[in-house]
Amino acid sequence: MGQAGSSSPSSLLTDPRSCLSPGKVEAQHVLASAPTDRNLCHFRALGCKTTHSNQEVLQTCSLVFFATKPHILPAVLAEVAPVVTSEHILVSVAAGVSLSTLEELLPPTARVLRVSPNLPCVVHEGAMVMARGRHAGSSEAEFLQTLLEACGQCEEVPEAQVDIHTGLSGSGVAFVCTFSEALAEGAIKMGMPSGLAHRIAAQTLLGTAKMLLQKGQHPAQLRTDVCTPSGTTIYGLHALEQGGLRAATMSAVEEPHCCTVSHSGKLKGAGLEGSPPTLGRRQCGDGHHEGDVASEGLSTGSAGQVGEGVAAWQALVAV
Structure with a gap:
């Protein structure tokens, strides 16, 4: 398994432990590339092979x-295109770079897939989605899905939903942390020690998530089960509604998606996109947003900069 464009250990998708720990991929079977040694030391420490040549990968x-x-990817694809064959399975974690763009920059029969991971991949509790290109069949999709499940949950979706995932789950990690922090601070305000409050808040989120997943209930049903007529919980929910929590959260999920689509539009303007995107109502100033790093997880191979989401992804990189 190989990875072209390896980021530093601080990034999410580039942490080889995400995939290596469960034994899906042995370290000696991973080859990672980067322009300098700075971002390769972590791979070597785990027993992975490294190189400065993307073509060698x-x-x-x-x-x-x-x-x-995203803005680095076209140059990397142009570099490796001459050595791409029909035997390769090529996976991009670059936010906002469509399958059609990837296929335009690679040989006509290239088997291409897109994946959007998130930060919890590092602890094997990630929430990922994937979409396949025209020449990637069900066997390639199933193979990749099986591999990625070492990092958490992975589902195949239509490509349009990959960019939506950026706001829901890529950037969503930050949104959930913000709520957890606020939950704990409410208890701290009333006298609970900080450490205890944050531990209980985190465990509350974990337990609630497990109930939703294991029981398959709609969140509204579980919320109703907690509420009793004239009880304490309904008063707290009323306060959340007064504060606009629901509307603010929905808008927070939408904004990263708009930034991703805006970035895709800028690629189109540079002649790198094949079809005009539907632009969101707000454009990111530099075409980059926090969700990209989850896509969370993009690292910059050429520039050596890291996206939040890349750490978990390097764990999966190269076979």
Whole structure:
């Protein structure tokens, strides 16, 4: 397994432990590339092979992850295109770079897939979605899904939902942390020690998430089960509604998606996109947003900069 564009240990998707710990991929079977040694030391410490040549990754590995920032990816694809064959399975974690764009920059029969991961991949509790290109069949999709499940939950979706995932789950990690912090601070305000409050808040989120997943209930049903007529919980929910929590959260999920689509539009303007996107109501100033790092997880191979979401992804990189 190989990865072209390896970021530093601080990034999410580039942490080889995400995939190596469960035994899905052995370290000696991972080959990672980066322009300098700075971002490769972590891979070497885990027993992975490294190189400064992206083409060497393609010549050595049949499964290759591209963990670069969106504006770097076209140059990397142009570099490796001459050595891409029909035997390769190519996976991009670059936010906002469509499958059609990837296919335009690669040989006509290239098997391409997109994946959007998030930060909890590092602890094998990630929430990921994937979409396949025209020449990637069900066997490639099932193979990739099986591999990624070492990092958490992975579902195949239509490509349009990959960018939506950025706001829901990529950036969503930050939104949930903000709520957890506020939950704990409410208890701290009333006298509970900080450490205890944050531990209880985090465990409350964990327990609630497990109930939703294991029981398959709609959140509204579980919320109703907690409420009793004239009880304490309904008063608290009233306060949340007065504060606009629901509307603010929905808008928070929408904004990263708008930024991703805006970035895609800028790629189009540079002649890198194949079809005009539907632009969101707000454009990101530099075409980059926090969700990209989850896509969370993009790292910048050429620039050596890291996106939040890349750490978990490098764990999966290169077979």
